[in-house]
Amino acid sequence: MDPRIREHAEVLVDWSAQVSAGDNVIVQLDEGSIPLGIAVAECLGEREANMVVTFNSDELSRAYLHSFPSLDFTDDPEHALALFEEADVFLRLRGGSNTSGMADVPMDKRQAISRARQKVREATYDTDWVSTIHPTPSLAQQASMATEEYRAFAYRAMIRDWESLAGEMDRLKTRIDKGDEVRIITDNTDISMRIEGRTAVNSAASVAYDSHNLPSGEVFTAPYATEGEVVFDVPMTLYGSPVRDVHLTFEGGEVVDVDAAEGLATIEGILETDDGARRLGELGIGMNRDIDRYTNNILFDEKMGDTFHLALGRAYDACLPEGEIGNESAVHVDMIADMSEDATLSIDDEVVYREGSFVWETGFSAN
Amino acid sequence: MDPRIREHAEVLVDWSAQVSAGDNVIVQLDEGSIPLGIAVAECLGEREANMVVTFNSDELSRAYLHSFPSLDFTDDPEHALALFEEADVFLRLRGGSNTSGMADVPMDKRQAISRARQKVREATYDTDWVSTIHPTPSLAQQASMATEEYRAFAYRAMIRDWESLAGEMDRLKTRIDKGDEVRIITDNTDISMRIEGRTAVNSAASVAYDSHNLPSGEVFTAPYATEGEVVFDVPMTLYGSPVRDVHLTFEGGEVVDVDAAEGLATIEGILETDDGARRLGELGIGMNRDIDRYTNNILFDEKMGDTFHLALGRAYDACLPEGEIGNESAVHVDMIADMSEDATLSIDDEVVYREGSFVWETGFSAN
Numbered sequence: 001m002d003p004r005i006r007e008h009a010e011v012l013v014d015w016s017a018q019v020s021a022g023d024n025v026i027v028q029l030d031e032g033s034i035p036l037g038i039a040v041a042e043c044l045g046e047r048e049a050n051m052v053v054t055f056n057s058d059e060l061s062r063a064y065l066h067s068f069p070s071l072d073f074t075d076d077p078e079h080a081l082a083l084f085e086e087a088d089v090f091l092r093l094r095g096g097s098n099t100s101g102m103a104d105v106p107m108d109k110r111q112a113i114s115r116a117r118q119k120v121r122e123a124t125y126d127t128d129w130v131s132t133i134h135p136t137p138s139l140a141q142q143a144s145m146a147t148e149e150y151r152a153f154a155y156r157a158m159i160r161d162w163e164s165l166a167g168e169m170d171r172l173k174t175r176i177d178k179g180d181e182v183r184i185i186t187d188n189t190d191i192s193m194r195i196e197g198r199t200a201v202n203s204a205a206s207v208a209y210d211s212h213n214l215p216s217g218e219v220f221t222a223p224y225a226t227e228g229e230v231v232f233d234v235p236m237t238l239y240g241s242p243v244r245d246v247h248l249t250f251e252g253g254e255v256v257d258v259d260a261a262e263g264l265a266t267i268e269g270i271l272e273t274d275d276g277a278r279r280l281g282e283l284g285i286g287m288n289r290d291i292d293r294y295t296n297n298i299l300f301d302e303k304m305g306d307t308f309h310l311a312l313g314r315a316y317d318a319c320l321p322e323g324e325i326g327n328e329s330a331v332h333v334d335m336i337a338d339m340s341e342d343a344t345l346s347i348d349d350e351v352v353y354r355e356g357s358f359v360w361e362t363g364f365s366a367n
Numbered sequence: 368m369d370p371r372i373r374e375h376a377e378v379l380v381d382w383s384a385q386v387s388a389g390d391n392v393i394v395q396l397d398e399g400s401i402p403l404g405i406a407v408a409e410c411l412g413e414r415e416a417n418m419v420v421t422f423n424s425d426e427l428s429r430a431y432l433h434s435f436p437s438l439d440f441t442d443d444p445e446h447a448l449a450l451f452e453e454a455d456v457f458l459r460l461r462g463g464s465n466t467s468g469m470a471d472v473p474m475d476k477r478q479a480i481s482r483a484r485q486k487v488r489e490a491t492y493d494t495d496w497v498s499t500i501h502p503t504p505s506l507a508q509q510a511s512m513a514t515e516e517y518r519a520f521a522y523r524a525m526i527r528d529w530e531s532l533a534g535e536m537d538r539l540k541t542r543i544d545k546g547d548e549v550r551i552i553t554d555n556t557d558i559s560m561r562i563e564g565r566t567a568v569n570s571a572a573s574v575a576y577d578s579h580n581l582p583s584g585e586v587f588t589a590p591y592a593t594e595g596e597v598v599f600d601v602p603m604t605l606y607g608s609p610v611r612d613v614h615l616t617f618e619g620g621e622v623v624d625v626d627a628a629e630g631l632a633t634i635e636g637i638l639e640t641d642d643g644a645r646r647l648g649e650l651g652i653g654m655n656r657d658i659d660r661y662t663n664n665i666l667f668d669e670k671m672g673d674t675f676h677l678a679l680g681r682a683y684d685a686c687l688p689e690g691e692i693g694n695e696s697a698v699h700v701d702m703i704a705d706m707s708e709d710a711t712l713s714i715d716d717e718v719v720y721r722e723g724s725f726v727w728e729t730g731f732s733a734n
Contacts, residue, residue, distance in 0.1 A: 024446040029422055031401060041427045045434035050444035055396055055422035060408045067412035077417035079391040082449035 001039065004155045008132075009039035013047060015162055016130040016206050016214045017089050021048040025089040026127075028054045033095035033134035040091060052083065058101025065105050065113065073116035084123035094299075095134035099142045103240060128207040132158065132214040133299060143295035156290045157215040157300060158205075165217055166204035169287050171360055172219045172352070176200040179347035182223065182283060184308060186343040188231040191250065193223035193283060195347075201318050203284075203303075210318045217288025217303040222319035222326045223310075226250040226280050230310065234294055234301060234336035241266045246335055254278045255312070270312060276329030282311035282319075284334070285345070285353075298334055306340040306356055368406065371522045375499070376406035380414065382529055383497040383573050383581045384456050388415040392456040393494075395421045400462035400501035407458060419450065425468025432472050432480065440483035451490035461666075462501035466509045470607055495574040499525065499581040500666060510662035517662070524582040524657045524667060525572075532584055533571035536654050538727055539586045539719070543567040546714035549590065549650060551675060553710040555598040558617065558677075560590035560650060562714075568685050570651075570670075577685045584655025584670040589686035589693045590677075593617040593647050597677065601661055601668060601703035608633045613702055621645045622679070637679060643696025649678035649686075651701070652712070652720075665701055673707040673723055 013019045025044055029037045037053065044051050084090065102110070114121075133139060133154065140150030176182070180196040198221045202209050205216035232246045243263030248255050255278045260267055271277055289305030302309045311334045315326030339345065345353040357364040380386045392411055396404045404420065411418050451457065469477070481488075500506060500521065507517030543549070547563040565588045569576050572583035599613045610630030615622050622645045627634055638644055656672030669676045678701045682693030706712065712720040724731040 022441055024444045026446065034398060034424065034427075037422075038424070038427050038430045042430040042434045045431040046436065048435060048437075048439075048441075050441050050447070051431060052444070052447050052450065053422040053424075053427060055404075055420040057401065057405070057420075060401070060405050060420060063405045063409040064412040064418060067409045068415060069413065070415075072415075074389055074417050077391045077419070077453075079393065079450050079453035080417070080419050082453040083419065083446050086444075086446035086449040 001035065004151070004159060005035055005039045005134075006042070007159045008155060009036060009043045011159055011162070011205075012091060012130060012132055012214055013040060013043040016132070017091060017128050018207055019044065019047050019049050019089055023047075023049040023088040024052075024086060025049045025091060026052050026054060026083065026087045028056055028090070028092045030094055030096040030134075031055075031057045031059070032097050032136035032138060033093040036093050036095070036134035040093065049089070052087075054083075058096050058098065062102055062105055065109050068109070071109060071112040073113050075116050076119040080117070080120050081123060084120055084127065087127050090124050090127040090129040092129065092131040093134055094131065095136040095139060097136065097138050099138055100240065107239075130207065130212050130214055131299065133297070139295075139297060142297060145295070150295070153293070153295070154300075157217075157288060157303075160290055162205050165288065166202060166209065169202045169204060169217070169219050172285060172287070172358065173200040173202045175347050175352055176219065176221055181348055183346045183349075184230070184339070184343070185346075186231075186337065186339065188233070189229060189337060191226065191228035191230045193227070193280065194225040195221055195223050195283070197321060198222050198319050199321075201316070213299055213303075215288055215291065215300060215303055217291065217305075218284045218286050220282050220284035220316070220319070222315035223280050223283045224327070225253045227252070230337065232310075232335035232337045234304075234307060234338060235296070236298070236301065236335065237296055238263065238266050238270070238333060243267065243335075253280075270331055270333050273313075273331050274329050276327045277313050277331050279312070279327045280310050281313045281315040281327045281329065281332055282309070282334070284309045284311070286336075301336055302334050304336070307336050307338055308345065309334045309336040311335070368402065371518070371526065372402055372406045372501075373409070374526045375522060376403060376410045378526055378529070378572075379458060379497060379499055379581055380407060380410040383499070384458060384495050385574055386411065386414050386416050386456055390414075390416045390455040391419075391453060392416045392458060393419050393421060393450065393454045395423055395457070395459045397461055397463045397501075398422075398424045398426075399464050399503035399505060400460040403460050403462070403501035407460065416456070419454075425463050425465065429469055429472055432476050435476070438476060438479040440480050442483050443486040447484075447487050448490060451487055451494065454494050457491050457494040457496040459496065459498040460501055461498065462503040462506060464503065464505050466505055467607065474606070496579050497574065497581055498579060498666065500664070506662075506664060509664060512662070520660070520662070521667075524584075524655060524670075527657055529572050532655065533569060533576065536569045536571060536584070536586050539652060539654070539725065540567040540569045542714050542719055543586065543588055548715055550713045550716075551597070551706070551710070553704065553706060555600070556596060556704060558593065558595035558597045560594075560647065561592040562588050562590050562650070564688060565589050565686050566688075568683070580666055580670075582655055582658065582667060582670055584658065584672075585651045585653050587649050587651035587683075587686070589682035590647050590650045591694070592620045594619070597704065599677075599702035599704045601671075601674060601705060602663070603665070603668065603702065604663055605630065605633050605637070605700060610634065620647075637698055637700050640680075640698050641696050643694050644680050644698050646679070646694045646696075647677050648680045648682040648694045648696065648699055649676070649701070651676045651678070653703075668703055669701050671703070674703050674705055675712065676701045676703040678702070
């Protein structure tokens, strides 16, 4: 076995999910992530955890959804719900054989089954869940990279000194928690948003930090009262469609104008989902500098060093004061922009980041 | 997709498991049975059943068991138990990549996890469960057959007119149910056993017949008070060891002498498991004539036409009067013998089968 697979499994089980003896763990495999599943099983055995292995496959889901004759899916089947309700930890090991494997399943059917699995989904969120990927040829292809090149990239981003990055990210979290307003200026962006009363999450790839992705490496919060213009210059694929250079104009916290070099209809469709889809749910600052390139996979792209992202739609509870309800929406759509050149991020008029350096880093220049 | 995969899935879902709309179904895949899983998912979608897919892999189980540092497995983890307790149907689609995939896992560890999963196992038996195989290269290799040759064989045995075979088997069941004693004589066997008060199962590959294997095609009951000698001349692999020409001598229902051309130590080990392991739990008559050769897989071999098998150990409740406890044992080990030549099977001194023909078939001769 490639020793990196075993190292990845150890980071996942020990740092990310913090599995201990007797934990009831669900390991969910895709058809391409079985090698990682074997390494995870080995780690779970060592930790004396209890394991149920479930299987996810786009081909299988597609066959089921295509043949299902209506949109009347049973709400939250008892056996699926019971499995997740009794679990302590849910490890989602993504890595299929075709990232477009559901391409011809009608959107209304995908939405219908998603609605009919709401309690099952909530039950997974009540576990110490972590989502990661096994670097498959399919994911490499999506990133336009050779498979071995992609493996080296992915393992560099995932197998790293997380404690040290957590310390680094805590510096930014502290400043955001104290601040009232964030402003980001680049050559095509000038946007301000309120963060007063909101808390930042130091997303250090561990449930101990309220962080459920491996890799992670971002600091995020839930902004409001957004004003100004922003261009997202990192390309992405949303709902299967390529989207480039989305340009949003905000007034009074809401999107009042939208444009895009590609995928305008997709963005317009998202904005029309509900009222909350026109407001921001998240501001995130990517701080994982081992993610040094775009790979068309949001799990990695949004944590890319020297980028920021904004999400239209739902806000995360971890960023809100106890009991407060943030922006509500059926969607949460992240879009990413580069900050490595001609860019500043200020909190309450103090520049805390300028084109590649934070204020506490050598190389930072205040103006 | 090979159309036989779809036909196999239909037989499994409709005839064997009798799935209906709203049923909570668990589909358990091995790493080699995913193509069948896709076809089953398609059928379950058409029937509007609810599906959870679990994954079984010897490589994964081996990794977990090897690394587990003791024999103190948690008894029946809540999430595994809850999943099966809330399920209506359990479809076990076997077909790995190496039938020896657990070969180096110590027996005491396999036994320990098996003991620690007793309630989970019982919960699976409380569902409408069916075990079948997807014809993989590994299973073909175990049968010493070319893969395509094996596929043709396996599908012939599984995709067939089960209703017609059920009618045929019912003739034998009726005679066994009425009978008090069975005697089988071949050139090296002369064995008698009591069946008075016991019921035969017409195992027609459907839960509607208390039959949980696809393929099936056997009539079996729970005999007692066995006397005489028997030689099992169909070769088999028991606990990973080849076993040939086991020769058992019974007195007063118990094995009093044992010999074998190969694997004697394995058989002796089985006989020493507990008191019940020295008595019979099953007499079965193979009646699936599409299984016309030995393939070193008990799921097929014991249903081979013109054979009988006896199992040392546990008897099945379905063969016993309500409330009666049959032979009890931790083991149930089937061994098979040919009846196609020089053989008779009699019930209460009436010959009902002679070398290839039952009493109701043309070609049968009474002496």
